[in-house]
Amino acid sequence: MKGLAPMVTNRQSNHRPWLAIAEQEQLLSRYPLFFRAVSHPDAYPSNMAHFGIQCGFGWYAIVEELARDVEHELRAMWHQLIEFPMNLALMDETLLLGRDVYPVVPVCTNISELAGEMIVDITDGIVCGPDTWARICTSIEKAKSKSREICESCGKPGKYRKGYFHHVYCDECIGPIADQDSQGNLSVCIDEANDRNASGRPLAAVGRVAHARIP
Numbered sequence: 353m354k355g356l357a358p359m360v361t362n363r364q365s366n367h368r369p370w371l372a373i374a375e376q377e378q379l380l381s382r383y384p385l386f387f388r389a390v391s392h393p394d395a396y397p398s399n400m401a402h403f404g405i406q407c408g409f410g411w412y413a414i415v416e417e418l419a420r421d422v423e424h425e426l427r428a429m430w431h432q433l434i435e436f437p438m439n440l441a442l443m444d445e446t447l448l449l450g451r452d453v454y455p456v457v458p459v460c461t462n463i464s465e466l467a468g469e470m471i472v473d474i475t476d477g478i479v480c481g482p483d484t485w486a487r488i489c490t491s492i493e494k495a496k497s498k499s500r501e502i503c504e505s506c507g508k509p510g511k512y513r514k515g516y517f518h519h520v521y522c523d524e525c526i527g528p529i530a531d532q533d534s535q536g537n538l539s540v541c542i543d544e545a546n547d548r549n550a551s552g553r554p555l556a557a558v559g560r561v562a563h564a565r566i567p
Contacts, residue, residue: 459474
């Protein structure tokens with residue numbers, strides 16, 4: 353019997369479906385040096401290469417400001433490198449002798465969210481001086497600080513919500529119900545005998561979370 357050819361699913365044919373999100377695609381394309389891991393995943397294996405920007409649209413303005421600042425630093429760095437051939441020769445020599453490792457200039461390897469704060473990982477480059485790296489780190493800290501007060505869903509002023517999966521949301525995006533920060537963390541019910549709604553959450557939590565607009 354002749355075997356059937358395996359069916360190619362959309363997931364298999366497009367293993368990076370997040371690239372189809374117009375807002376993210378446009379943001380990534382505006383800063384090609386900072387986000388070059390996306391265009392060259394084999395050269396820069398990372399979360400950014402395989403998963404893109406992993407936070408809500410409300411934080412995209414913060415990401416844009418960070419990317420704009422760092423992109424400026426990267427372009428100035430690269431311009432200085434090619435303007436003076438001696439700098440380029442010294443860099444090639446260190447690579448040839450195995451004294452340095454890639455990347456040449458810094459590259460963003462991860463942007464995500466954890467406990468209501470933006471997480472940004474940037475790998476240093478061999479031609480990045482300490483002053484430039486300090487400015488890049490300052491831009492990262494500024495982005496992280498802003499993310500703690502901006503709704504991850506819509507971009508309006510917000511605050512950290514323990515009862516809403518530990519994200520930052522504004523009052524409108526959590527729905528017209530009381531903030532649960534004062535009530536402490538919602539316990540997740542693991543015991544099937546105590547989880548009568550079979551949802552993995554306590555019965556009291558289901559009604560509350562249903563109003564949240566999670567990005």
